Amino acid sequence: QSVLTQPPSVSAAQGQKVTISCSGSSSNIGSNHVSWYQHLPGTAPKLLILDNDRRPSGISDRFSGSKSGTSATLGISGLQTGDEADYYCGAWDTSLSAWVFGGGTILTVL
């Protein structure tokens, strides 16, 4: 059971937009920055969003992040087949003094 809760899977048609939610608590998302990672098994995970809503250099503006209270959301617009991957949210947990990840969400582009 992960400390941060994500839906196991989401799907949407090519070209459409999808959102992935990440729910936590006051000790993690509610008081610390959220980041998002894209992971294709067998490859290195990639940082997509840092500090809740900022994109690293080189990340497409099709990816967006937001945070409200103890929840965060990753948005992916203009879906492409190459976006099919596992997506993880993460944050520092002040109570646990540890980094915590969500359980991951599998994105399928129809």
Place this chain on the structure above:
Amino acid sequence: EGQLLESGGALVQPGGSLRLSCAASGFTFTTYVMSWVRQAPGKGLEWVSDISGSGSTTHYADSVKGRFTISRDNSKNTLYVQMNSLRAEDTAVYHCAKVVLHCDGGGCHARYFDLWGRGTLVTVSS
């Protein structure tokens, strides 16, 4: 931008030991906190351990505390984890990751991971 390359994964029996390595390049290794993050088969990412740039400060997840030891050799730009008393539940792909810190009056902690390796597979089985 940098690169991280893990090695050392293998099949090991329960109760056995293994040391993983992570060779870093393309950034000033000594100035960054480094972490190990693992992914068990069919499971999500799990933070395992981290170590300060100097190597003087380490942290561990409860699941590995007392069994795993993280270390680094800054002269070789290499991160290590020594894994002892291995259990079946330690079976996973182990990734190393470069940490960007958040620091305030309460101290410093991980803010995000901006560079990852593709991982090395550890299988604990008899």
